[in-house]
Amino acid sequence: MAVSARPRQALAIVGAIGLALSATACGTGSSSNGGSSNADSAECAPYEDYQGHEGKTVNIYSSIRDIEADRLAESWKQFEDCTGITINHEGSGEFEAQLPVRVDGGNAPDLAFIPQPGLLARFAERNQLKPASAETKAMAEQNYSPDWLKYSTVNGTFYGAPLGSNVKSFVWYSPKMFQENGWTVPTTWDQMIQLSDTIAQSDVKPWCAGIESGDATGWPATDWIEDVMLRTQTPEVYDQWTTHEIPFNDPRVAEALDRAGTILKNDKYVNGGFGGVRSIATTSFQEAGVPITQGKCALHRQASFYANQWPEGTRVAEDGDVFAFYFPAIDPAKGKPVLGGGEFVTAFADRPEVQAVQTYLASGEYANSRAKIGDWVSANNKVDLANVANPIDKLSVEILQDDSTVFRFDGSDLMPAAVGAGTFWKGMVDWINGGNTASVLQGIESSWK
Amino acid sequence: MTTTTPPVAAGAQETSGRPTRAARVRKRLNTHTATMVAIVIAVVWTIPTFGLLVSSFRPENQIKTTGWWTFFRDPEFTLQNYQEVLFGQSASSGQLASYFVNSLVITLPAVLFPLAFAALAAYALAWINFRGRDWVYIAIFALQIVPLQMALVPLLSFFSRGVSLGGITLMPAWNLDGAQNFAQVWFAHTCFALPFAVYLLHNFISQLPKDLMEAARVDGATHPKIFRTIVLPLVAPALAAFGIFQFLWVWNDLLVGLIFAGGSDVTAPLTVRLAELAGTRGNEWQRLTAGAFVSIVVPLIVFLSLQRYFVRGLLAGSVKG
């Protein structure tokens, strides 16, 4: 413990707290030695293109916090050391609400990791974003598929590359339970329904689900609908739906809801370990899959990041306690539709050092640097699978890099927030609680102006 | 609002005279019921918090699967939650102690400034005779309804862009850095606290005896002198009372801290760190059980040690005029 007690009052005031804390020493502060760079050493060779901004600072704002924020800081540590750029990252749980306040108040961060293309478009349309530099754009085009880049392109202007990603089209299950009961992983929708019927005949409920998420309650259900929509319709229709070229209460959307309803609103299928259909609304999404580990339910549809929600000691692996299979397509001939999400590195400033960081974050070097630290998935095609340790992350990266994959972004993040984070969420809550498909869709449609 | 003391009402006189035995029995019964009611309220009020306290000592999987009362049947005790809150796993968010210092640095001036300004204003509104003072008072009172959220953007813009009118800069941007950001937080908290502070203090100051003030005026005392030598000592306890409320609000504030202090461990208050504890997807919320108790310690000490002040504080307000 470094006690450099220059000002005496400081010591007096903080003394008590400090003494209490010094008893248990732990945690390491990551103090970046901003300014001094060792640009000439060999390990700094990959950062040659980003040199010349020594002593500069770049502020980043995102929704990533706690341990994941530590991992972020670690991932660009070497970049900081080599270029002399200091990166200040701030993560907040109130990111979506606070970012517009800061931007409107003239206190925007240099870079923000925006997980909603809809929000990104709003900033772009209000001329509050800086377009990505030519270097960033070139780097992004090199490393990401056009499917991804179109989400950060507004009216022909490109605003930034994706960073992390997640695959949402997963169904979690217990390999152990499957083996004991002789169940097999389904590869088509029909097989999945058959399996559900088989399981329903035993005393285990086949599915568990939960859509409670505090002030974001409802989003897991919107993911369900989007995944089914991608399977019952072509990707083009999905795009028309998310851009409001077809109305929200189009019969094709209703069809998707009704099909999802055959599982979610089926009392024979749900809600293992929690109760009936109505319990879905009040079950938190973090806990929703946990009954799988207790043998109370068999299947849970949730994104790759659910790997971190399992109780401590649960082994996530293909032969472990839990694992996930790809949410099967209805017609495999149509390819492999994948629903996912991710965040985009967008700039509110165009100082050269900001652009350098923005370019670096789009690079393969960065993606691999972050992937090595673990628990991370990216659609960056430079990601080396050998750097991805976690089996579910590996599966996600494989799916994202697979040529037959038809990727589509989470629809509710594409829609205007009033719908995508408002009436769509609320509509799903009503729908789960017994609201009929037509009136729920009508309500959402009328809110979309 | 002068305290009106009603004469002992007619009803009371009818039962005057020596209390009968029946009345004494009834009285004892009354006190028993009274004690019971008080205990019931206290228990109902405390149980939820007590549940949180018990939970904060339980391991994560227990918190998430069984009720806190099972702790007494099957005690599984752990300090893990406190360990994580106090000594943190997250290196990038810094040490908790640092946030503690931040909260203190934010709270002290954010209590003192509104207190002093509101006392001055309340005195002027109560005892200086000027045109339109009632309207000023009512306007300040009504400002209590302005939602904090609506004031965030303009105030932030005031700090980061300054004020300019028709191309002329009336006030440059503040351009604060690091610890200087505290000034913004103080400023914001002071603005938001003033309407209630003026309202509350006006209630006390305006109830001071009129003759006292007039006597002082006749003696040739100026307003600043009356304010310092007569009003302040008399309502000092009331000031302490408001100070404690303001302390609680500032200490527990998250919104103003988030916007004006930023989230770095250089300036952000304790609440910002606590909100972060739940993890990126809110899956670690069990840590908040311990977090809540870590952050409650200081306000509770303040309340308990100043409780006597509360009583005396409001006592001063009803000195009979």
Add this chain to the structure above:
Amino acid sequence: MDFDFAEQAPKLMMLLWGLVAFAVVVGGLLVLLDAVPAFFARRREARFVAASASGAPLPGGRPRSREGLFATFFLLPTVVLLLIGLVVPALRTTLLSFMDGGSQNFVGLDNYRWMFADDSIVRVLLNTLVWVTLVPLVATSIGLIYAVLVDKARLEAVAKSLIFMPMAISFVGASIIWKFVYAFRSEEQEQIGLLNQIVVSLGGEPRQWLLDSPLNTLLLIVIMVWIQAGFAMVVLSAAIKAIPADIVEAARLDGVSPWQMFWQITLPSIRPALIVVVVTISIATLKVFDIVRTSTNGNYDTSVIANEMYNQAFRYGQNGQGSALAVFLFVLVIPIVIFQIRNLRQQRREG
């Protein structure tokens, strides 16, 4: 551990600066107000002497405007801060309420039309009414009853801090606390919510408390009452203690029953404090949004105006609609303001 006191030094320096600024501003203001009039008084005296010597007309004093001058300086810091921090934002909000979501074009009364055309908003209005009627009433009553009951009781300080505690808990903590009360688990599982555990142990079936309207609104109101009763109790308890002892003693000698004492002595004596409490809680209730936001986010027919306002302005980027709702809040407070004006008039008459 890297807890470095040197790192804290700039913060504590800043605190020192803040305190110095405080001393300078407040002290300076008082000194200035003392010194300047004294200076002018001396000058006037000097002129008076000079004038009487030269035989010129005497300069007339204007005490009335001097009062105005004092008032100006006493009010200056408050008024300036309020202008910057609240008045400008309130005006801006009013202006924005006539503009579109991006605050770029004027749309006239569209946002207000939207507000009243939307069915769900009527529900929100009704809920707000329920809140603003019940919370001040119940919180003040409980606070008052408790204050009367524990007055002069043994362990009074402890008893009071129990009720006060909810005020001292940060909102983050409070939301977890109530999660442990209203949580639902199916019948075959162990309950983790206290309320359902009670229902189950009485042989009932567990319920999803926050799902069924209108019960859910009442249950959310309980949370607000839980927090606000502490405020009411503290203020009212102090007011009760301030009732002059001789009045209470006189009444007691007259053999007044506790019931009569409460209605005829206590209640009239603490009327001013009661008004402060009711008004303050009413305004806080009109602005309540975080309880609703974290518990249900306004789902299941529980939304209130401030929650809608927050969602529209901050999450949906609909500044116009959010501002219109905020303006509506200003409108709702008008009855309280009128009440306050009447109060003030009455006070002036009595004074």
